[in-house]
Amino acid sequence: VVVALVLGTVIGLVNGLVVTFTNVAPFVVTLASATLLDGVALLVHDGSTISIGTRMFALGNDKVLGVPYLLIVAVLVLIVTALVMRFTVFGRDAFAIGGNEHVARLSGINVTARKLTLYGLTGTLSGLAGLMLLSRLGSSSPGGTAGLSLQLAVVAAVVIGGTSLAGGHGTVIGTALGLVLLGVVANALNLLDFSSNYQPVSVGAVLLVAAVANEMHKARSGSARH
Structure with a gap:
């Protein structure tokens, strides 16, 4: 567990270093590293499935007062993230950097340190998500x-939730609602006995609609300000 969290943090920092000190688009860097790591996973596993037996079974399957442990962990992460982004200097700096990195740097924000921290934290949370999925499966x-x-x-859930790429x-609540919407759509397809092949189609369609809606909303907001 510790190694997974540390490794996730290191990978996040490496992505952050590449993005911060080169002009390569962040999405390209993270997509490239994700593809590379998928290949590493194939090499490590030798293409086979590895079972962990009953290890971590409690985290992935047990409940407290009828609430799954995984849901409790996810809600705690969402609450902490929302509070940090909404009520701390770090959170405000992150939004400022996302809005206009050059202006943020002129305002005295240590952009490099903030970006590396954000990428490192993203890696840590990705490691935690991997552990949660492993415990479940x-x-x-x-x-x-x-x-x-x-x-x-x-990515689709985040965009559907109103976060600008x-x-x-963006808001944590919006992202959570985006996840819920995708879950509802997937569950509805299952209940209506549609083939599972329709699920990626539905995700892509919802993502496209959300992306277009976000751009139209941004354009209207810009026109209103002017």
Whole structure:
């Protein structure tokens, strides 16, 4: 568990270093590293599924007062993140950097340190998410439930929740609602007995609509300010 969290943090920092000290687009850097790490997982696993037996079973399957442990962990992470982003200098600096990095630097914000911290924390939380998924499934399979398909679903949830991919705007509550919407759509498809092949189609369609809606909202907001 500790190694997974540390490794996730290190990978996040490496992404942060590449993004901060080069002109490569962040999405390209993170997509490239994700693809690279998918390949590393295949090499480490030798293409096979590895079971962890009953280890971490309690975290992934047990409940307290009817509430799953995983849901408790997820809600705690969301609450802490929301409070930090809303009520701390670090959170305000992060939004300022996302809005306009050059202006943020002129305002006295240590942009480099803040960006590296953000990428490091993202890596840590990604490691935690991986551990949560592992505890739930009881096994690890390269190219299985996790991987690029899950990462793109996460991006979809964030965009659907109103976060701008350009930076500077977004809320934790919006992201949570985006996740709920994707879950509802997936569950509805299952209940209506649609093929599972329709799920990525629905995610892509919802993401496209949300992205267009976000851009239209941003354009209207800009016109209103002028």
